[in-house]
Amino acid sequence: MDAYDIFKKLSKGAHFDFKRFRNDAVKLKMIPDWPKPPLASAAATSKEIEDEGESKDPVPSDASDTSLSLGEDDSGLEDESANDLEGEEEEREEGTRVRLLGDLVADDGDRKKRKRKIKVQGPEHAAAMHREQVNRLKNIHRIHAWGSDIPEPIRTFEDLGSHGIHELVIRNITKMGYESPTPIQMQAIPLLAQRRELLACAPTGSGKTAAFLVPVLSHLKGPEKRGFRAVIVAPTRELAGQIYREALNLAEGLRLKIHIIEKISKAMKKFGPKTAGKYDLLVTTPNRLVYLLKQEPPVLSLANVEWLIVDESDKLFEAGQRGFRDQLAVIYNACGDSSKARRALFSATFAFEVQEWCKLNLDNLAMVSIGARNAAVDTVDQELVYVGNEHGKLVAFRDLVRKGLTPPVLVFVQSKERARELFHELIYDGINVDVIHSDRSKLQRDNVVKGFRRGRIWVLICTELMGRGMDFKGVNLVVNYDFPPSSISYIHRIGRTGRAGRQGKAITFFTEEDKANLRTIAQVVKDSGCEVPDYMLRLKKPTKKEKRSLERRAPKREPISTVTRYDKERKLKRM
Numbered sequence: 001m002d003a004y005d006i007f008k009k010l011s012k013g014a015h016f017d018f019k020r021f022r023n024d025a026v027k028l029k030m031i032p033d034w035p036k037p038p039l040a041s042a043a044a045t046s047k048e049i050e051d052e053g054e055s056k057d058p059v060p061s062d063a064s065d066t067s068l069s070l071g072e073d074d075s076g077l078e079d080e081s082a083n084d085l086e087g088e089e090e091e092r093e094e095g096t097r098v099r100l101l102g103d104l105v106a107d108d109g110d111r112k113k114r115k116r117k118i119k120v121q122g123p124e125h126a127a128a129m130h131r132e133q134v135n136r137l138k139n140i141h142r143i144h145a146w147g148s149d150i151p152e153p154i155r156t157f158e159d160l161g162s163h164g165i166h167e168l169v170i171r172n173i174t175k176m177g178y179e180s181p182t183p184i185q186m187q188a189i190p191l192l193a194q195r196r197e198l199l200a201c202a203p204t205g206s207g208k209t210a211a212f213l214v215p216v217l218s219h220l221k222g223p224e225k226r227g228f229r230a231v232i233v234a235p236t237r238e239l240a241g242q243i244y245r246e247a248l249n250l251a252e253g254l255r256l257k258i259h260i261i262e263k264i265s266k267a268m269k270k271f272g273p274k275t276a277g278k279y280d281l282l283v284t285t286p287n288r289l290v291y292l293l294k295q296e297p298p299v300l301s302l303a304n305v306e307w308l309i310v311d312e313s314d315k316l317f318e319a320g321q322r323g324f325r326d327q328l329a330v331i332y333n334a335c336g337d338s339s340k341a342r343r344a345l346f347s348a349t350f351a352f353e354v355q356e357w358c359k360l361n362l363d364n365l366a367m368v369s370i371g372a373r374n375a376a377v378d379t380v381d382q383e384l385v386y387v388g389n390e391h392g393k394l395v396a397f398r399d400l401v402r403k404g405l406t407p408p409v410l411v412f413v414q415s416k417e418r419a420r421e422l423f424h425e426l427i428y429d430g431i432n433v434d435v436i437h438s439d440r441s442k443l444q445r446d447n448v449v450k451g452f453r454r455g456r457i458w459v460l461i462c463t464e465l466m467g468r469g470m471d472f473k474g475v476n477l478v479v480n481y482d483f484p485p486s487s488i489s490y491i492h493r494i495g496r497t498g499r500a501g502r503q504g505k506a507i508t509f510f511t512e513e514d515k516a517n518l519r520t521i522a523q524v525v526k527d528s529g530c531e532v533p534d535y536m537l538r539l540k541k542p543t544k545k546e547k548r549s550l551e552r553r554a555p556k557r558e559p560i561s562t563v564t565r566y567d568k569e570r571k572l573k574r575m
């Protein structure tokens with residue numbers, strides 16, 4: 001048996017790529033060296049190739065650049081010829097001999113296999129491949145979507161054009177330096193562009209604001225002088241202010257009139273019947289809006305509203321804030337033709353009650369969730385530090401300062417009083433520190449936020465007020481001076497750092513008082529990839545009742561003061 005025979009035997013049933021091995025075959029004088037055919041014939045259909053295979057003529061003159069394949073069709077996956085091939089196959093008998101090289105022939109023993117493979121190709125095959133790619137994209141970005149007719153996620157911002165997004169908005173996205181869409185933007189924008197009602201849940205700092213602003217602004221297109229056509233509701237005025245600024249940036253050039261309700265008294269004068277018509281988009285907290293709507297006659301009209309967006313929806317629905325559902329009903333009912341008004345709710349954390357409410361109230365609901373629900377972002381390096389007692393917290397914080405803090409730093413405490421106390425302790429330590437809580441005037445709050453953004457304030461002491469939605473670029477460290485009341489609060493607080501893919505750090509102090517919630521929060525820390533001591537995960541789980549009571553009432557703590565009770569008692573004894 002010579003090499004030729006061996007090759008013949010070995011190549012039986014094999015795929016032979018004529019394009020790749022033609023030179024070798026010519027060198028071995030297995031086939032004559034014909035000139036290359038023009039491209040047109042290289043693109044000969046599979047049917048032609050198969051017909052050749054049946055030909056009596058051993059090597060037709062234009063066969064040299066076609067791939068003869070067993071088990072595969074190289075005519076192109078989406079080529080209709082694949083379908084032709086299918087028909088052809090049915091008529092063939094088993095055991096046909098197929099030409100491999102020159103006069104080399106092999107029994108087509110793989111006939112059945114080939115039949116099956118060829119059959120799945122064609123338009124259905126292309127559709128299956130496409131679905132597979134979409135699924136892969138969703139898996140990579142951990143996009144989960146539920147509902148009927150969910151559109152495909154976009155891959156790039158260029159794809160927005162095919163979803164009808166206004167070209168000026170696309171230009172503004174680029175101007176803002178956003179290079180590619182975040183997972184929530186990939187899926188939520190096409191859904192909202194189809195005017196679907198939506199419940200969306202995506203991690204802190206993952207670009208939810210743009211995910212709703214882009215389709216809403218694009219839908220508004222330009223000024224229409226019909227009054228508000230979109231309303232965005234957020235839980236705090238600081239967050240409303242932030243959304244307002246992002247809306248102005250994304251809407252540049254659209255000439256839309258975007259308004260934020262800062263002061264009720266101002267709004268009362270502003271929205272007279274003559275002026276109300278000139279606004280297009282309203283950003284507000286629910287209390288202010290409901291107050292204005294409940295005036296007789298209502299101070300503003302939502303008769304032409306087409307979009308109602310709720311940011312930080314689970315905060316607004318939180319237990320004890322039962323009122324918000326009623327407020328939302330007041331707002332929604334004020335939207336003239338409510339069937340025209342589409343609603344979308346966004347948050348970083350998922351609440352079962354919100355989902356149930358949406359299922360009950362929203363029309364043809366779509367739900368999107370990115371990654372694991374109620375998880376901390378994995379870009380934050382987290383640490384839980386036992387500090388013994390209240391005095392230990394001050395010592396530990398001063399130790400952090402001594403070792404060198406890299407500003408900006410956010411420090412969370414559980415109440416306004418404690419925010420004040422900590423501020424008075426730290427103000428003499430020579431660090432640029434300030435404090436924000438709901439007792440400070442609006443002007444003071446605005447100035448503090450501005451100062452922190454501009455780097456004038458290095459350490460900002462705050463209450464839960466700053467926990468939601470606030471986007472301070474480059475916060476390096478979050479310190480939970482007081483243990484958070486729940487894992488949800490923990491996720492939002494530490495989410496002020498490690499935003500938009502940046503790295504961040506979070507340090508959480510705990511004492512004996514915080515044992516009840518320690519296990520739950522330690523689990524969140526562990527799930528996001530950080531280390532926690534095993535004993536924490538073995539602690540007793542808090543009951544639902546305990547959890548709820550902790551959420552409502554933070555543990556009573558010693559005042560924040562360098563002078564401890566022990567020192568005070570000793571001082572008194574000496575007197």
Ligand SMILES: Nc1ncnc2c1ncn2[C@@H]1O[C@H](COP(=O)(O)OP(=O)(O)OP(=O)(O)O)[C@@H](O)[C@H]1O
Nearest residue numbers: 178180181182204205206207208209348469471500
């Ligand atoms: N596609 C993008 N590419 C880069 N940066 C982006 C993109 N989209 C948004 N950002 C930026 O990411 C940061 C976080 O965005 P945003 O405040 O909307 O987050 P979020 O998901 O609403 O967070 P939170 O849950 O804390 O409210 C912002 O500074 C925003 O400018």
